[in-house]
Amino acid sequence: MGLLCVLRGLTVVIPLPLLLKRFRYCQTNVLSHSHCLHHDIMKMACSDITVNSIYGLSAKILTMGLDSLLIFLSYVMILKTVLRIASHAECIRALNTCISHLCAVLLFYTPEIGVSLLYRFGKGSSPLLQILLGYISLLxxxxxxxxxxxxxxxxxxxxxxxxxxK
Incomplete structure (x- = not known):
């Protein structure tokens, strides 16, 4: 499973620098973040970035969509198992753990999706907002x-x- 996770990550990330390499860059080479964002580098290109934008958005949707689907299916299986538990107290305790896991997953996905959508569709948004959301999704x-x-x-x-x- 670990090897599959690494391979999936590599297959999603390796095309990004290859797609960026084909561009001609005419703007200043100053990134708006201290970490490298694919979309941030794309904005510096003078070429048409449609292919990169489509790839980035579809990779984000496919990876997060597949992750969300697998998480949903695992929670359905967990709930089926938990609801079979005879003891009401143990059932509540197991559901409490599930809620914590679900909150952690939402804390990870929500800022990530928000940043991705803001970069692609928030053309008139403040650069400060983009930087702030970028750091929020990272930290x-x-x-x-x-x-x-x-x-x-x-x-x-x-x-x-x-x-x-206090």
């Missing part, structure tokens, strides 16, 4: 992931609330 999911999972633990939840409301 927020890994920062929020431990918080989402630690909120389940009562001991940690009390300490987090105490830290914010």
């Amino acid at each position: 927020i999911p890994p920062l929020m992931n431990p918080i989402v999972y630690s909120v389940k633990c009562k001991h940690l939840r009390v300490r987090i609330i105490r830290a914010f409301f």
Whole structure:
């Protein structure tokens, strides 16, 4: 499974630099982010970027769509198994874990999809908004992931609330 994940990632990412290499660049070589975004580099090209834009959007939709479908199917199987549990308390505990996982997945996908759509369809949007959303999609999911999972633990939840409301 790990090898399949690596191969899928490589097959999606390897065409991006090859598609960018064929462009002629006439604008300044200053990126708007400290990390490299495919769409950011495409905007510097003087050539027609339609193929790259279509590839980037379809790769994003296919990878996130396939991931979302597989996550949905796994949650259906998990729910079927959890609902067979006889004990109501264990059922609630299992569903609580599922909700935490679902929140973590949403925290990852929502900013990523928002940035992708903003770059492709938000032509009149502020560059500051694009930069801000780019950093949010890069930083927020890994920062929020431990918080989402630690909120389940009562001991940690009390300490987090105490830290914010001192």
